[in-house]
Amino acid sequence: MSDILFLILRRLRAPLITVIVVYAISVGGLALIPGVTPEGERVPMSIFHAFYFMSFTATTIGFGEIPYPFTDAQRLWVTFAIYLSVVGWAYTLGSVIALANDAPFRTMLRRSVFNRQVRGLAEPFYVLCGYGQSGSRLARALDRLGNRLVIVDPSSERMAPVAVQEYGTRPLTLAADARLADVLVDSGVRSPLCLGLIALAGEDSVNQAIAIDARVLNPGIPIIARAKSAVAKVSLESFGGVTVINPFETFAYNLGVSLRAPEIVQIEDWLTATDGTPIPPAVQPPHGRWVLVGFGRFGRAISNVLDRAGIEWKAFDPRAVIETDERLVHGDYAENILHDAGVEVADVLVAGADNDAVNLGATTLARRVKPDIFVVIRQNQMQDRALVDAARANLKFVQSDIMVNECLQVLKAPMLSRFIAQLRAGDREQATAVLDRVRKEVGDGSPHSWAFECDVLQPGMFYAFFQRVGKPFRVQHLLADPTNPGARMSVTPAMLERDEETLMLPPDDTLLKPGDRILFLGNDVARRLQQRYLIEPGTVAWVCTGSEPARGFLFRWWEQRQRARAGAADGQA
Amino acid sequence: MNLEKVIFGFFIIFACTLNFGFFIGDIERPELHHPMELFAAVVVNLIATVLKFGDRTQLGATHLATSLVASFQLIAASMVWAWQLYVVGQPMNSEFTAVVVSLSGGALLANLFSVVLLIGETLRQGR
Numbered sequence: 001m002s003d004i005l006f007l008i009l010r011r012l013r014a015p016l017i018t019v020i021v022v023y024a025i026s027v028g029g030l031a032l033i034p035g036v037t038p039e040g041e042r043v044p045m046s047i048f049h050a051f052y053f054m055s056f057t058a059t060t061i062g063f064g065e066i067p068y069p070f071t072d073a074q075r076l077w078v079t080f081a082i083y084l085s086v087v088g089w090a091y092t093l094g095s096v097i098a099l100a101n102d103a104p105f106r107t108m109l110r111r112s113v114f115n116r117q118v119r120g121l122a123e124p125f126y127v128l129c130g131y132g133q134s135g136s137r138l139a140r141a142l143d144r145l146g147n148r149l150v151i152v153d154p155s156s157e158r159m160a161p162v163a164v165q166e167y168g169t170r171p172l173t174l175a176a177d178a179r180l181a182d183v184l185v186d187s188g189v190r191s192p193l194c195l196g197l198i199a200l201a202g203e204d205s206v207n208q209a210i211a212i213d214a215r216v217l218n219p220g221i222p223i224i225a226r227a228k229s230a231v232a233k234v235s236l237e238s239f240g241g242v243t244v245i246n247p248f249e250t251f252a253y254n255l256g257v258s259l260r261a262p263e264i265v266q267i268e269d270w271l272t273a274t275d276g277t278p279i280p281p282a283v284q285p286p287h288g289r290w291v292l293v294g295f296g297r298f299g300r301a302i303s304n305v306l307d308r309a310g311i312e313w314k315a316f317d318p319r320a321v322i323e324t325d326e327r328l329v330h331g332d333y334a335e336n337i338l339h340d341a342g343v344e345v346a347d348v349l350v351a352g353a354d355n356d357a358v359n360l361g362a363t364t365l366a367r368r369v370k371p372d373i374f375v376v377i378r379q380n381q382m383q384d385r386a387l388v389d390a391a392r393a394n395l396k397f398v399q400s401d402i403m404v405n406e407c408l409q410v411l412k413a414p415m416l417s418r419f420i421a422q423l424r425a426g427d428r429e430q431a432t433a434v435l436d437r438v439r440k441e442v443g444d445g446s447p448h449s450w451a452f453e454c455d456v457l458q459p460g461m462f463y464a465f466f467q468r469v470g471k472p473f474r475v476q477h478l479l480a481d482p483t484n485p486g487a488r489m490s491v492t493p494a495m496l497e498r499d500e501e502t503l504m505l506p507p508d509d510t511l512l513k514p515g516d517r518i519l520f521l522g523n524d525v526a527r528r529l530q531q532r533y534l535i536e537p538g539t540v541a542w543v544c545t546g547s548e549p550a551r552g553f554l555f556r557w558w559e560q561r562q563r564a565r566a567g568a569a570d571g572q573a
Numbered sequence: 574m575n576l577e578k579v580i581f582g583f584f585i586i587f588a589c590t591l592n593f594g595f596f597i598g599d600i601e602r603p604e605l606h607h608p609m610e611l612f613a614a615v616v617v618n619l620i621a622t623v624l625k626f627g628d629r630t631q632l633g634a635t636h637l638a639t640s641l642v643a644s645f646q647l648i649a650a651s652m653v654w655a656w657q658l659y660v661v662g663q664p665m666n667s668e669f670t671a672v673v674v675s676l677s678g679g680a681l682l683a684n685l686f687s688v689v690l691l692i693g694e695t696l697r698q699g700r
Contacts, residue, residue, distance in 0.1 A: 010627025017623050024616035031609065047612045048655040 004105075004112050011099050015092035022088035026054045026081035033074050045074075053078075058085035111186065114174045118188040121172075123148050126411070127187050128171075129178040129210050130200035131158050133382050134226070134247075134403035136165070138198065141404050143167045145412060147195070150187045152178040179209040181217065189217050196222040196411055200403065204232035211242045222414075224407050228297055243410050247402040252301035253424075255376070255395070258284055259309050261428030267435050268420050272405060275524070276445035279435075283394060285374055286347040287311055293362040294353030295328055298378060298397070302350055303327075314342070317353075343369045350376040352397070356384040363391050415451040415519045419495045422504060430504065434494065437505060438521050441492045447521040449494070452478060452530060454516045463537030465514050470545060475518065476508040477543050482532045485543040489529060491522030584621040585691050588643065589684035591617050596681050600674045601667035611651055611677065618644045618680070621687070632694055639687040646680035 030050035034042045045053070049067055056063050057078065070078065099105055125148035128139055139149055139162075149171035153159050156175035163170075176183045178201070188194050197214045199207040204227050211225040224243045227233040233244045258265040262282035269280045290306055292299045295317035306313045315328045329340070343349065349366045351359035359377050366373050377393035379385060388396065409417040423431055438447060456462045464473045475496070481487040496506040497517040503510070506518070520527070532539045591614040598605030622640040625633065650673045657669040665673075 006627055006629055013623055013626050016626075017620055020616060020619045020623065024613075028609070028612065028616075031612070046658065047608050047651075048659060 004108055007105060007108060008099065011102075011105075012092075012095060015095040018088050019092050022085050023051075023054060023058070026058070026077075026085055027051050029077045029081065030054065030074065033077055034071070035068055035074055036071055037068055054081065054085065057082055058089060060086070111174065111176070114172060115186045117172050118150055118186065118191070121148060121150075121188065121191075121193060124193045124195045125150055125188065125191075126195050127152065127184075127189055127197045127214075128200065129153070129198065130202065130207075130226075131155075131162070131173075132200065132202060134400040135198075135200040136161070137400045138200065138404045138407050139171060140165065140167065141408055142411075143169065143171070145408075148172075150174075152176055152183060152187050153201075154178075179206060179213065181213050184210070184213055184217055189214050189221070194218065194221050196224070198407055198411075199223070199225040201226075204229050208232050208236055211236055212239055215239065215241055222411065224410055226403060245403060245406045245410075246301075247399045247406075248298045248301040250402050250406060251298075251397045252305045255285065255302060256305035256309060257424050258282075259287065259305075259311070261431060263428050263431040263435060264423050264426075267423060267431050270435075270446050271416065271420065271449060271521070272409065273446045275448050278444055278446075279439075285376070285395070288347030289313070289342065289345060290348040290350060291343055291346045291366070292316070292350045292352060293359065294351070294378075296352075296354060298352040298354075299350070302352065302376075314346075343373070346370065346373065348374045348376065350378075351393075352376070352378045354378075354380055356380050356388060360387060360391055363393065413449060413451075415495070415497070415517060416449045418497075418502070419449075419504075419519050422495065422502060426504070434505060438492045438494075442490050442522050447492075448524045448527060449519060449521050450527050452518045452520055452534075454512055454514055454518075455534070456514045458534040460532070460534045460536050460540050461514070464533070464540045464544075465512075467537070468541065468544065473512045473540075473544070474508070475506055475510045475512060477540070478512075478518065478520075478530060478533060479508060480543040482529050482536075482539045482543060489522065489526040491520045491526045491530070493518050494521050495519040581624055582691060582695075584617060584624055585640075585684075585687050588614065588617045588621045588640075589681070589688050592643065592647070592677060592681045592684050596674060596677045598674075601671045603665035603667070603670040606670060606674055608654065611647065611654070611673070614677070614680075615644070615647045615651060618647055618684070632690065636687060636690055639683045639690065643680040643683040643687070646676050646683065650674075650676035650680070 027047065027050045030045050030053065031047045032044060034044045036042055045067075053066060058081075126142055127150045128135055128142075129152045131139065131151050131153040135151070135153070139151060142149055146168065148169055151159060151162065151171045151173045153173075153175060154177045159173045159175060162173050174183070174187065178184055178187070178199070184197075189197060197210070199210040199214075201207050201210065207225040207227060211223050214221070214223050219241070222243065223241065224245060225236055227236055227244050227246050228248060230246075230249075233246055233249075236242045236244045254265055254268075262284035266280060266282040270277065273280070287309070288311075290311055290313040292302060292313055292315035295303070295315040296319075299315055299317065303313055303315060313327060317328070317330070343366045346366075349363065351362045353359050353362070356379060359379075363375050363377055366375070375391070375393040376395040376397065377388055377391055378397040379388040380399075382400070385398075406417075409420070423434065454461050454465070456465055464477075475493050479488050479491060479493065481489045493506050493508075493510075494504070495518070496503040496510065497519075498513060498515070512518075520530070533543075591610065595606055595610040595614050618640065622637070622644050625637040625640050628634075628636065653669060653673050653676065654665070657663060657665060
């Protein structure tokens, strides 16, 4: 705010001095020129009267000649003063209006309003840098989950739709370059309420700069950055504490996983779907011959996966430089090229060019030659969604889908995201075991997932680990229904994390230690019931021993006495 | 020689000297304190204040503060004067003259600080 004040003061210095000087001259002159009273006495006008007269004359109000009718000498001076003061005011008002329309001034004003709004935020918020296709979809997804957002994008045009898009709570927006550290500070990156920063700018270098600045400004928050090149990914990951998402690599990696074990991708899709969704079918692309249309970053990422899986492929790209690899053909996507590629003997077509028309065209051509070809299609523009959907490809790559899913997982369910990473790294037997177990214990609808932390700062967990005597605390206790300890709730303990170790599908009799984190899959009712173990020592005691301990001082004393008596009786017997 | 410095210094010192000119004289004798002199002091003080706008240094802020104090005191003095003449409707008596002159004395002190700051700044820069 003080910036603005200083800017106004500095810009209006000359006009203000002009007004002061004009008034000084007019008022001074009027006070020196003698006037005549009705009695014919010659007295000069007082400074007060002169100032009053000039005030209403200069502002063109004009109350008339006071305190007595003027002499001609006074009128001569007043004529001069009127022109002088009107010009002075015109100049001053013109300067004020010019300042109000001044672009840098307005930018500064908006920045100052934004800064005040961000500091006024009373609830936790995410900072989103970049409001393109992925950015806007992620923003709306986070908003639907009830999060406040601060959006920074250098283009004010790209952010203009924020005002009309459907948001539960309107995000705060600033059109500025987030690479500048002061922009990040103004966006609230250092605020204790900041939950995380997501850098989704178009260029890798921008995301890199934002992520590194934000990490330096606030070492505590989670940071997600999109990086489309391997170099940027490596340099960001080496910086530490930044989650880097490469949409092409992620899709290609998942493709590789589904080539190896489609169940893993199937369970991942199921767990990340909205609650209650039925299990999606497992999609396994054939291992035969692959044809890649477009060999940019997307095609390259897929070809790497295919190489690792030992699959034969051929790629076409009109922009391909002549490389040593004879599998890469320089050419456009016309029908004859697709013929040359041997589409009639190919099993999979990856339409991965950065142009939706080309991808749709290639899909149609390939299907004409071989109707049952497995098609992986890339959708580039959101407005082409209906067209690409109509092509009914077997797999669809949408960059913003991947970005939104991955970001939400990392931000909203970090433990689920680690669980899925473990699944991806594992084999298909593990995935099948998880799927079978969850289906048996929870049901066919997509389960809710949550993390339970054995936080001994919570009274229930403190009691469970330190105050209680008897059998140690195990996973099975957390599975018991606190309203009916004999019954097991429909939840599956999916993963247990202790320090750096992880245990997949921990058995029910696993011993728990303070600080353990357990990922549960189940319905939301079970999650709410389970929260009681955190806060109610009585419930913990009840599920462990079947009896609730005495609460009040008097009853505890009575209980101890009873126990001592029973002990004494046992001793005698 | 820097023209900006000349103008700046001129107005600060001029504000101080005009203020002094009005202040000097027996505190309760209206005939020794001319209204035109007070008027000139107000105008020059206002100009000096505006000249100090927009300087973001610590020294600039103090400069501005002293000028604001002086301007407020002088405007208060003129308002007291106008009150006695046009609201009370009496010619200036010794009581009201004393109030006006002592207010301008306060402004003079602020203006002196301003001059001290100006001199201090000039000496510190040493060029």
